[in-house]
Amino acid sequence: MRDVAIIGVGMIPFGRRDQDSLVDMLAYASLKALDDAQLGDKAVDAVYVANMGGGILQHQTAIASALVDRLSLLPAAADTVENGPASGASAVKNGVLAVASGYYDVVLVAGGEKMREVSGWRATDFVATLTHPEVEYPYGITLPGMAGMFTRLYMEKYGLTREMLTAVAIKNQTVGTLNPYAHVTMAITKEGILESPHSVVNNPIIADPLHLYDACPISDGAAAVLLCPLEMAKKLTKHTPVVIAGFGQATDTHTLQEREDPTDLKAVTLAAQQAFTMAGIGPEDIDVAELHDAFTILEVAESEHVGFFKKGEGGKAALAGRTKLGGEIPINVSGGLKARGHPVGATGVAQVVDITWQLRHELPEGRQVLGATYGLTVNFGGFGNNVLSLILKRSA
Amino acid sequence: MAVDMELEAVLRPPECPQAHYPAKVITLANSKRMVVREVTRDDVPTLLKAVHPTLFIDKDYYNVVGARIYSELLAWQYYRVQNEFCLVGQIDGIMVGMVNSRMYTAETGMSLHTLAIDRGLRVGAHLFAAKMEHHIEYLGQDEVLIVAESPIGFRRWMIEYGLEPTTIPHELGGAPSYRLTRELYFASKARLVVGDRPVPEELMALAEKEIVVADEAMIREKIVGLRGR
Numbered sequence: 001m002r003d004v005a006i007i008g009v010g011m012i013p014f015g016r017r018d019q020d021s022l023v024d025m026l027a028y029a030s031l032k033a034l035d036d037a038q039l040g041d042k043a044v045d046a047v048y049v050a051n052m053g054g055g056i057l058q059h060q061t062a063i064a065s066a067l068v069d070r071l072s073l074l075p076a077a078a079d080t081v082e083n084g085p086a087s088g089a090s091a092v093k094n095g096v097l098a099v100a101s102g103y104y105d106v107v108l109v110a111g112g113e114k115m116r117e118v119s120g121w122r123a124t125d126f127v128a129t130l131t132h133p134e135v136e137y138p139y140g141i142t143l144p145g146m147a148g149m150f151t152r153l154y155m156e157k158y159g160l161t162r163e164m165l166t167a168v169a170i171k172n173q174t175v176g177t178l179n180p181y182a183h184v185t186m187a188i189t190k191e192g193i194l195e196s197p198h199s200v201v202n203n204p205i206i207a208d209p210l211h212l213y214d215a216c217p218i219s220d221g222a223a224a225v226l227l228c229p230l231e232m233a234k235k236l237t238k239h240t241p242v243v244i245a246g247f248g249q250a251t252d253t254h255t256l257q258e259r260e261d262p263t264d265l266k267a268v269t270l271a272a273q274q275a276f277t278m279a280g281i282g283p284e285d286i287d288v289a290e291l292h293d294a295f296t297i298l299e300v301a302e303s304e305h306v307g308f309f310k311k312g313e314g315g316k317a318a319l320a321g322r323t324k325l326g327g328e329i330p331i332n333v334s335g336g337l338k339a340r341g342h343p344v345g346a347t348g349v350a351q352v353v354d355i356t357w358q359l360r361h362e363l364p365e366g367r368q369v370l371g372a373t374y375g376l377t378v379n380f381g382g383f384g385n386n387v388l389s390l391i392l393k394r395s396a
Numbered sequence: 397m398a399v400d401m402e403l404e405a406v407l408r409p410p411e412c413p414q415a416h417y418p419a420k421v422i423t424l425a426n427s428k429r430m431v432v433r434e435v436t437r438d439d440v441p442t443l444l445k446a447v448h449p450t451l452f453i454d455k456d457y458y459n460v461v462g463a464r465i466y467s468e469l470l471a472w473q474y475y476r477v478q479n480e481f482c483l484v485g486q487i488d489g490i491m492v493g494m495v496n497s498r499m500y501t502a503e504t505g506m507s508l509h510t511l512a513i514d515r516g517l518r519v520g521a522h523l524f525a526a527k528m529e530h531h532i533e534y535l536g537q538d539e540v541l542i543v544a545e546s547p548i549g550f551r552r553w554m555i556e557y558g559l560e561p562t563t564i565p566h567e568l569g570g571a572p573s574y575r576l577t578r579e580l581y582f583a584s585k586a587r588l589v590v591g592d593r594p595v596p597e598e599l600m601a602l603a604e605k606e607i608v609v610a611d612e613a614m615i616r617e618k619i620v621g622l623r624g625r
Contacts, residue, residue, distance in 0.1 A: 186425075186516050193425050197590060
């Protein structure tokens with residue numbers, strides 16, 4: 001297996017992009033990644049596109065074929081990867097395997113989603129198509145509903161509080177104000193969303209005990225990375241190469257109620273363990289992490305399941321500021337899904353883009369983790385039934 | 397222009413006495429304080445400056461809402477609409493949104509429009525709630541008839557307040573009205589209507605000193621820019 005490097009990255013601002021089609025967004029992000037890589041005359045051998053909802057929301061399938069043609073990358077091989085909200089990291093993993101195997105040299109991985117051209121209700125319903133079609137979806141379950149029940153269990157089992165969840169929301173939206181790619185660039189305060197009696201309107205319940213500011217926005221957006229063998233990257237790129245040091249993926253039961261302990265996100269633990277084993281490091285070696293905080297509870301739970309904190313300690317750590325920039329393990333210094341947004345197919349790729357910028361030490365003060373060498377991502381599909389974790393390393 | 401008061405007496409709709417809305421202050425999600433207060437006909441030229449850029453925003457029905465508010469404000473200024481009132485939201489004096497409405501009869505309110513300029517802070521939700529508060533608690537009306545031009549409005553008003561559907565055509569386009577009754581209002585009040593009174597003197601003085609309106613490009617960016625939505 002060859003070492004695989006990220007030679008180029010690109011992202012477009014997430015938000016509501018009425019003027020752009022799904023393929024437009026993927027093309028813009030891909031062009032940025034290609035420009036960043038400065039490939040010269042090296043051809044792109046294959047393109048993997050992460051997208052969950054083109055067939056449902058845009059009535060468009062075979063997105064990868066469309067992107068290759070739009071970018072004039074013919075006759076590159078093209079594959080669309082649909083793996084729910086974990087589509088992004090799945091596509092990156094497939095790209096890494098293709099390069100590592102020696103079959104392809106240069107692979108473009110793009111992820112994108114266009115969710116804002118339908119109402120919030122329809123977007124929520126679209127994401128809920130990942131739930132069990134017989135025992136969950138027909139009864140009206142949605143991802144916010146699942147997250148609400150999960151949070152209630154977590155509160156009862158571990159003493160998690162709203163104040164801890166609020167700390168996550170404030171942290172991520174605060175740093176999001178510094179991210180030019182973030183959908184939400186509005187700072188919020190503890191007074192405004194928790195303490196003031198007026199917060200009952202500012203921050204209403206959406207799925208008890210979760211409130212409005214516990215959830216990520218529904219966004220349009222795209223991100224892309226370009227992969228090649230490390231040895232080729234050293235010759236081609238002006239950047240310090242960032243390598244894929246490890247990855248892992250695991251699944252869990254489709255339905256939450258089949259799990260022995262629904263608060264135990266086994267697939268997160270297994271995916272992270274695989275990634276750590278492959279990279280030959282442990283959680284204590286990670287300098288910065290992008291965790292899948294579609295809801296604030298997920299950042300807390302994932303921070304425990306990947307091994308940064310003991311079970312039940314993640315919320316306390318967030319409240320104590322241990323996960324802020326400057327803390328012992330900065331989490332979601334991009335603003336996370338909470339502020340950057342969550343165009344589902346794009347998210348896993350966007351996490352890799354943000355970590356790459358961190359490891360290249362390219363981010364401005366206020367967002368850059370000084371001296372970062374290792375970064376970790378968790379891309380959480382379903383409600384933890386398909387999870388990927390990637391570890392990236394700044395190459396010496 | 398010269399006004400022939402004899403003719404005006406014929407042209408102007410008759411009005412019934414209208415209670416004043418007492419100003420309040422609301423702490424928003426970012427801790428900024430929004431003063432919500434009633435404005436007068438004298439303020440209409442300033443309000444029109446804020447509404448004007450929305451006439452050309454073909455998104456989320458802002459152009460429809462903006463055009464209708466524009467005409468409603470003019471009609472109010474020139475006494476061509478009965479018993480209209482207008483509330484504005486101001487942060488540091490800057491206008492961030494407005495609502496208007498009118499008394500259809502002494503017992504029934506006719507909700508007109510809600511316009512949020514600063515988005516993402518629930519300014520529209522707070523201002524709509526203030527409008528309902530005025531109808532029910534200060535004007536003492538029994539019900540308010542409501543329609544929504546946008547899906548956002550429908551979700552916010554009809555769903556959040558649990559409004560009753562009726563077959564009564566609303567004067568905004570004739571769509572069947574939804575009805576907020578006194579009973580429904582008080583059932584929802586604790587979770588939807590907030591604000592402190594009296595407004596601290598310095599905040600009120602700043603709000604009353606001038607309604608500051610952002611320039612047109614800024615208003616357009618606040619409403620349809622990529623950020624904050």
